[in-house]
Amino acid sequence: MKEIKAIVKAYDDISPGTHAALATVVRVEGSSYRRTGARMLVLDNGSWTGGISGGCLEGDALKRARLAINNSRPTLITYDTTEDDPHQIGVGLGCNGVIDVLFTPLDLHDKKNPVEILKSCVQASRDTHVLLTVTHLEGNWNIVREGNVIKYTDANSLTIINSRTIESQIDDKVNLQLVENKSAPAQFTAEGNHIEIFIEILPPEISVILMGHQYDVYPMSRLLKELDWRVSICGDVLKINPQIRSYTDQIVAMTDLTSLTIDDHTAIILMAHDFNTDKQNLLKALSTPASFIGMLGPKVRSEKIWKELSDEGHEISPADMERIYAPVGLDIGAVTPEEIALSLAAGIKAAFAKRDGNFLKFRDTPIHTRN
Structure with missing residues (x-):
């Protein structure tokens, strides 16, 4: 979401008379530094925001984007780093991947252009959004065009396709991707028409609630804000340095936890450094839908908290134990x-990505799922 926010800000700052195009990675086959959904906003003055690779394709992408602006037509370009052709952009990088990038000129007056749709997603950031980018068409299409981005909410969002057979196929595929929580390219054919789309699952930014007000919330807040996660502190407001406000989205009293927006993309970290306070805060955290509850301190401390809660009639269920990460x-x-902040942030990211956080050198399969 951080890159999208940067692109939206750069888009909003575009000067009158300036033209722009959006480059979007819509398919990756094999290895690539960036994955599908990576974006780059390019202005006709040569400035750009975002990125579609580790820097190796951006130079050519600038030219392609400006060409799309001049031609007023979306263009799908394939970068193949698996070929030995010395004239192929990206050869020699060792990535061994095929990358499809869609270059879409932007009509700044069109409130349904791709960046305007991204802006609407940012403004409703706690929702999971589904964006369908049309990358290729064959046959007769009355309304939908290459480069269109459809914001999917339900089957009714697909009426622009104007083919009930294909609409049904797309709806089934979107719901499958939602279950898997993965973006993917897809193609559909019916009645002599063919359409290729990039189905993008755009989850909300991770939200982290730090329950404590000791000095270690400061480096934690700074790191999380650099990641562009949502950061809230729940503690003794009078003991929190006002300077930390620039690194947080909300600061509330310990008794006001329920005033914060908490969903299954939320992590709550118990860091009061007081046994009884953390014990009571664990009960509060367990009453929320947060999918990650972290407890600082050694395991023996956490086990003592769990035992005392059990003795007091608050048995922690196996399902709730799955949510608790202690230490x-x-x-x-x-x-x-x-360093502790780095450890915590990495653990939160690994949990939400359903990874074990091990060294990549010990991984027997590709880092990212390949098509």
């Missing part, structure tokens, strides 16, 4: 508050 964080040998 929280990855084992990186963290010692300082900054």
Whole structure:
């Protein structure tokens, strides 16, 4: 979401008379530094925001984007780094991947252009959005055009396709991708017409609630904000340095946890450094739909909290134990508050990505799922 926000801001700052195009990675086959959904906003003055690779394709992308602006027509370009052709952009990088990038000129007066649709997603960031980008068409199409982005909410969003057979096929595929929580390219054919689309599942930004007000919330807040996650502090407001406000979205009293928006994309970290406070805060956290609840301190401390709660009639269910990460964080040998913040942030990311946080050198399969 951070890149999308940067693109939206750059788009809103475009000067009158300036033209722009949006480059979007819509398909990746094999290995690539960036994955599908990576974007790059290019202005006709040569400035750009975002990126579609590690820097190796951006130079050519600038030319392609400006060409799309001049031609007023979307263009789908394939970069193949698996070929030995010395004239192919990206050869010699060792990525061994095929990347499809859609270059779409933007009509700045069209409130349904791709960046305007992205802006609407940013403004409703706690929702999971589904965007369908039309990348290729064959046959007779009355309304839909290459480069169109359809914001899917239900089957009724697909009436622009004007083919009930294909609409039904797309609806089934979208719901499958929602279950898998993965973006993917797809193609559909019916009645002599063919359409290729990029189905993008855009989850909300991760939200982290730090329940505590000690000095270690400061490096944690700074790191999380650099990741562009949503950061809230729940603690003794009078003891929180006002300077931390620039790194947080909300600061509330410990008794006001329920005033915060908490969903299944939320992580709650118990870091009061007080046994009884953390014990009571664990009960509060378990009453929310947060899918990640982290507890600082050694495992024996957490086990003592669980036992005392059980003795007091608050038995923690197996399902709730699945949500609890104690001790929280990855084992990186963290010692300082900054290193501990790194360990915690990495652990949260691994949990939401359903990864184990191990060294990539020990991974037997590709880092990302391949098409």
